[in-house]
Amino acid sequence: MSVGVGGAGSKLASLLDEGSATIFDVSGVELDKVEACSKIRAVAHSSKAQLKGSRKDPEIGRQAFQSVKNKALDLIKGQTVFCSTGGGTGNGLCSVMLEHLSALDSISITNKTVFVFVVPYAQRESSDFVDNTISFLEGPVSKAIDAGNTGNLIVFSNKVKFEQRIPEKTFNKMIIESLNHFLHIPIKGEELKQLDGNIDYEDFCLYKTKPYFNHFCQFEYDQDVPFGKQLKANYNELLLDPEGTIESLFLLELPNPDLTNSFYSILDYFAEDDVSPMYSVLHNPELKKPLITVSLLYSRKPLELVDDFNAISGRHKRNRVEKSLDQYVTLSRLEVDLTNEAEKVWRESHTEGDEVLNVLKRIGKL
């Protein structure tokens, strides 16, 4: 079951789990906009929040968490939570969830929660969204990584949405479609004939409970081209790029069982980094070319992510300041008394005051 928190989180959770998602928001109006099986309003002190949400202030979400604490912490056990990191509600409520999980000694594997975040595209989105994201990554996400009490952390970025001018609804569908490529791995294992390896539901669930960032992608595999080259060229553009793979898994679907041996060169690629992936090779007669779905778990420290955001957001802010200077600042006329200025110069340069004044008089400046 999916749990959606805040505006973006609720929309994505209900898209993934049509009809069976649970959504949280501080605003009843926002809850009404999304179809979900269960809708829970977190009560914020401010009455404006009931109508308009947290208005980009994560403190409002944080404070409202208290009203749903027990329900929320119970509900997210073993589930997938979606939220954006830029606004106030998703960021605020999820921050406290992550902090609670981080404070626990340990969590059983079946109770680990997968988190799916949507981060803003700093070059186009408001600097409030970016600043909220930086605090979120620096604080609760950093702590969660250190504590290791979450499942996979999946970070989608709105970059492609803005760069390719994609309508929000279409973009959300793209996010869910890409997530489903990963989530359908064990389902395909049951539907298609197995040629080699095996990833069953248990293996897959165990993989999802590891507290690392997860980057997944799907592409047509050409066995005559080095695997690493193809993988890098086909990184999922909706997700942040991966770094330093710790664990991985892949599902290779082949139109022709004669190609089965082609997976060995993929294992060779991962062996160079001492990674032994879980894998499954299946026969899919409906395909024309081999298709591979790969997932890489990596532990990019949130502080590095924060550095990226800081750099972009710094540039973003600087540009805005420069722009406002261009547009609005008119400099007042500079009134200089040359006698005073001359006196300053001779005091600073320890020259004879008269000498400086005489020169200025001679050249007609005084």
Ligand SMILES: Nc1nc2c(ncn2[C@@H]2O[C@H](COP(=O)(O)OP(=O)(O)OP(=O)(O)O)[C@@H](O)[C@H]2O)c(=O)[nH]1
């Ligand atoms: N991909 C995607 N991003 C969204 C969507 N809705 C909002 N966002 C992004 O999410 C961030 C804003 O967060 P929201 O989820 O709207 O905010 P919220 O958690 O409801 O918090 P408040 O509105 O402040 O109460 C911005 O970066 C938006 O671009 C969506 O449907 N899809």
Ligand SMILES: [Mg+2]
């Ligand atoms: Mg909202």
